[in-house]
Structure formats: C-alpha cells, structure tokens
C-alpha cells in the first residue's frame with residue numbers, strides 16, 4: 014500500500030457534525046445585516062400584560078446592522094415560554110412596512126399537569142428603517 018505521508022485524521026467530530034455545529038453557531042450569531050441587509054435599524058417596543066390585562070413590563074430593543082439578530086422574547090410570566098417575533102419581523106420586511114403592531118398570548122403551561130395556560134400577553138410595535 015502506497016503511503017503519501019498523510020496522517021490519519023484525529024478522532025473527533027465527523028464532518029457532518031462539524032457542519033451542524035457551524036450552522037448552529039451561524040444561526041445563533043446571525044447579525045441583523047446578514048439576515049436583513051436592507052435594514053438600517055429595527056426598533057421593537059414590547060409591552061407585557063398579565064392575564065388580568067395589567068401592564069407588567071415594558072422593554073425596548075434597538076437593533077443596528079451589527080446587532081445580533083435575536084428576535085425571541087422570553088415570557089416574564091412563566092419563564093419557560095417565549096414569543097418568537099422572527100416570523101412577524103420577516104413579514105414586515107418582505108412587505109417593506111415601516112411600522113407594524115402585533116401581539117400574542119403565551120400558550121405555555123406553567124406546570125405539565127396544569128390545564129391553564131400562562132396567559133401573559135405581549136404587545137409589540139415593530140419599527141423598521143430601511144437603507145436608502
């Protein structure tokens with residue numbers, strides 16, 4: 014058997030595993046400019062309401078092109094549910110809208126056996142500023 018001086022590959026993650034890791038890292042680290050190159054700024058105002066419709070908390074997120082594009086909002090009511098704004102933001106950008114209001118109710122069950130859902134409500138206002 015001819016030897017070309019190549020060393021045997023070190024045992025480690027397979028190529029497929031390495032690729033999966035890279036994809037996962039890329040997804041987590043995706044920047045706003047990578048995902049939405051047309052955006053100059055994305056401003057998301059969040060208001061959380063309790064199931065009794067009382068204002069619980071307000072947050073504001075401002076994303077610049079170099080911000081990590083994190084569009085998942087953890088629910089403050091149950092700590093296990095979250096609101097995913099990615100689809101909404103995507104729709105806003107595809108439609109080239111400057112402003113959109115949206116909302117949703119956390120469907121997470123506080124306990125596995127509980128019948129009631131968390132019921133916290135998120136209202137959000139998405140403002141998109143596009144590059145000229």
Ligand SMILES: [Zn+2]
Pocket residue numbers: 088089090091092093094095119120121131132133
């Ligand atoms: Zn919740």
